Every structure is written in C-alpha cells, then in structure tokens.
Amino acid sequence: MAMEQTGRFARALRLRHPDLELDIVEITSEGDQHRGPLAEIGGKGAFTRRADRYLLDGRVDATIACAKDLPGPHDRATGITVGAVLPREDVRDVLVLPAGHAPATLEQLPPGTRVATSAPRRAALLKALHPHLVPVPVRGNADTRLNALDAGTLGADAIIVALAGLRRLGLTDRVSRILDPAVWLPAAGAGIVVIEHRTDDPATAGLLAPVTHTPTRVLLDAERAALAALRGGCLTAASVHATLDEATGSLTVHAVVLDPAGGAPLRSVTTGPAADPAAVGHRAGVRLLDEGAARLLAVRP
Template identity: 70%
Template sequence: MTSSTTLTTVRLGTRPSPMALEQTDRFGDAFRARYPEAVLDIVEIVSEGDRHRGPLSAIGGKGAFTRNADRYLLDDLVQATIACAKDVPGPHDRSPGIIIGAVLPREDTRDALVLPAGHPAATLAELPPGTRVGTSAPRRSALLKALHPKLVQVPIRGNADSRLSKLDEGTLGADVMIAALAGLRRLGYEGRASEILDPTVWLPAAGAGTVIVEHRADDPATGELLAPLTHGPTRILLDAERAALATLQGGCLTAASAHATLDAASGVVTVHAAVLDPTGGAPLRACASGPSTSAHEVGQDAGRQLLNAGAERLLGRSA
C-alpha cells in the first residue's frame, strides 16, 4: 500500500471480544464510507489478558491486552490495530515505533454501578455494609475505599458480557460490579446501570470512552489514511489526558485519573488530574488550562503539579 489511490486491502487487528468487535464495526463503517473501494480485513488477535484468568498485575496490567497486537503490528502482520484508549499503556511503558493514527469521537466517560438482573435499583451509598463490589481497576478500588469504605472490593476478570452473565448467575464472586457506561452502551446494556457515577467525584480513567486506531510510525501511508477519520476535539482531549498520565509515569496499574474538557468557544482545554491513595485516603488533585493547540503541554502541567505535591508517595515511588 503506497497511497489511498492504490489502496486495496488494510488489515486491522482487534481483540475478539464482543465489545472490541462492536467498536471495530463502527470504525469499519466510517472507513468504508470514506474509502468505498477499499477492503478492510479484520484480523482477530487473542491477547495475553484474554487467556490469563488470574490478576492482571501478574502479567503486566492491562498492557496484557495490547502486547500481542503490538507484535502483529511491528511484524507487519496487520497495518493497524484498534483498542480502547484507557487500555493502552503510555509511551514509557510501550513498544517503540507505534503511534496513534485515528481517534474516534469520545463516548461517555462515566462509570456505572451494575446489579444482578431483577435486583431492585440501588446506589453505592445505599448498598449494605460488606457488599462485595467487583472491579479489578486500581483507580476504582481506591475510589471505593475512599468514598465507600463499608463496601468490599473484590477482583473480577473477563469480558463485559461474560461478567454480566456471571453476575446474574451468582458465579462472579461479587454481589455487584462497576463497569464503564460506554461499554454497557456498546453492548446494548445501558439499562443495566443502577447508578451512573458522578465524574466530579468518581474520577474517570485517562482515555475513558475513547477508541483509537494505531499504526507503525514507519508506515506513513497508513497514517495518511487514518488521519481523516480522527475526531479533532477528542484527539485534543486524549492528548492532554495521556500527557498527564505519562508525566506521572503512570500506567494501567496506576490509581490515577486524568479528565480533560474543551471549551469550543474559547479553544481552552482544561485537565483535571488526580492521584488516588490506594489505602483510601484523600487523593491529590491538580488542574491546568491552556490553548487547545498546546493540549500536550497542559496535560504535562497537570502531571507536574501532582508530582510537586508529592504524588510519588501515593504512586509507591521515592521522590
């Protein structure tokens, strides 16, 4: 493939989970609409995270969901890969030579409480003491300890649809669970949200609700094809959030949050970032603003504020 005019087939790697395939279908629709003569060849790549049934920390965190895809990409077995941005490690924690080529429009960044089917609706605050809340995310675990210390966090694994099934069957190992609202919507399960959690209190993950398509840095032809499919405002938000997390040298096992907003009228991007206390103490918070043309620098500013406030202590590192 040398240019869009000579394009015949693009191989796109994706995980085979129902959610991953749904977001791949949505990207495929946009790709085919722009390049109607092209063939998008979907290559399913089973990740280490899909195979491993134990804690993700044992195999390097959520990067376990992208390492196989990275190898396919770097070995030229596929030309692009698609993933949820919040599951993609930062540059300090990633194979070199892979860059973001397209960013899809941001979806909802909020988390939701999900109860077993048929259970009366309830909020986290209404759950009885000792209720087991399923989540494996360090961010969610720290938020639970800080905001709802009467509840008990238990680790859960599996795709969103399988977790829902196990929750309903009583085999999940948890009484309720926390899930991304965007993921529930993709699978048609938004109605299962018993409570949609306030993002100013229940802090979102960096890259939440955002799907990205990556390619090799030495493959500018694929980059040229992907670039027109990028949603500009979402790219600005993602660049700011990932810069904040990268400044902290944070990754998928970091109890941290970065959430950016963009004022379309003024062109100002604002990043609210936080490092959470894994033991349930008060989080460190920071806020930075600046022109959207400097989104990366704004994110870095928020991250540096947290480091200057002593974030290394909460991150388990020496200052």
C-alpha cells in the same frame, strides 16, 4: 465489544475510502483471556501486547483499542503511533447489580457488599468514598462478568463497569445507577477508541488521518501527557480528565492521584491553549508530582 468498536471504525474508514478493501483480523488479548491479577502476566500492556506483535510483525496494518487500556506513553511499544481517534463516548462508570435485584446506589448497599472491579482507580475510589463496601478484583470481558454476576459465580455481589462499554453491547438496561463523574472520577482516555499503526508506515497513516475526530484527539493528547508525567498507565490509581472549550480554544485538565488505601487524593487543575494539549497535560502531571504524588504512586493496595 471489540468487534463493535472495529465495526464503527470500519464504517468511518469506508466513508472516506469507499474503494478500500478491509480484512478484519480478530485478536484476543492476554488481558481478556487471563482470569487472575494482571500482575501475573506482566500487567502493563496486557490488553495490547498481542496486537502490538501482530502490528510490528506486519501481520496487520492497524490495531484498535480503548485508550484507557493502553499502557502509559512511557511504556508504549516503540514503533507504534496513534493514527486515528474516534469521537469520545460517555466517560462515566455505572453500578450493575445481579439480574432481578432492586435498583440501589453504592450508598444504599449494605456493609460488606463485595463490589467487583479490575481497575485500581475504582478500587481506590470505593475505599475513599464508600468504606463500608469491599472491592473485589475480577477479570474477563464485560459480558462474561455480567453473566457470572447473575449466576452467582463471580465472587462478588455487584460490579462497576464503563457505561460506554454497556452501550456498545446493548446492555444499558443493566444499569442500576450512573456514577457522577465529578465524584466518581473517570479514567484517563475513558470513552475514547484509538487506532494505531506502525510509525514507519506513512501509507496507513494517510488513510487513518481523515478518520480522526480532532477535538477528541486534543483531549486524548492532554490526558496521555499527564499520565506520562506521572509515569502512570491503565494500572495506576489515578484519574485524568480533560475538557475543551472550542469557542475560546481553552483546554482544562483535571488530574487526580488516588490513595490505594483510601486516603485523601492529590488534585490539580491546569488550563492552557488547546493548540498545545501535550504541554497542558504535562503541566498537570508535574503539579501533582510537586505536591507529593510519587508517594501515592509507589503505594500498592
């Protein structure tokens, strides 16, 4: 999946800089290698820590990541900044069942069905919306998890993954049900691929800037600002999803902090000018804090 993202970025960059020579360096993240809970390897930054070292050491000039896998802005490595953002893909999650299993919805799965996910957001949603199901933590990249699911070695009976990831892998035929994002809330940064560079590298910044999809950058900045206000990140049971009305220049941020135990979530909806997405996102996060979100953010499942 990472190489598909890299290929898309490389094509976009070559369109704007046809004479540019690219040297693609493969880096396997600690998060993809580790099979236990992310907390065992420090949690925050598990998917970016190694690439960050390559970047800050000067071994590469830019790195590529899914925005939803980045640590929260307050935990991001210093000296690194977003230089380009690719157009947002589908934000929805999907239910996947073992090969040969009849299609089913989450509601139709029998009580006690083990549903695999590595995301606290998804685990909290399962407990709140489908308490008859059992969230099971899993690790590994998407194709590895799907193979284990089919082989019966995953330790789970079903799995929830990102639709965008399955599309990148050409595996949309595995979807049993697409989950409604109005109910099954998407992750902050879902479907967004970001390219980062060293803050003190203006040459690379200049090369990357023309690749950015401006509307997606607005959405990303708003969602990341809300996370920053909550001091959250990819391991937080929360959802932040921004929408943009380009005709009116209006930006709306839907922010939700979930209860890891499955209780009632806290919600805020904030609207403001798209010209200042960070301010709109920040207000969305602060509103949740004012409503008591810190209590839920401190809870561990």
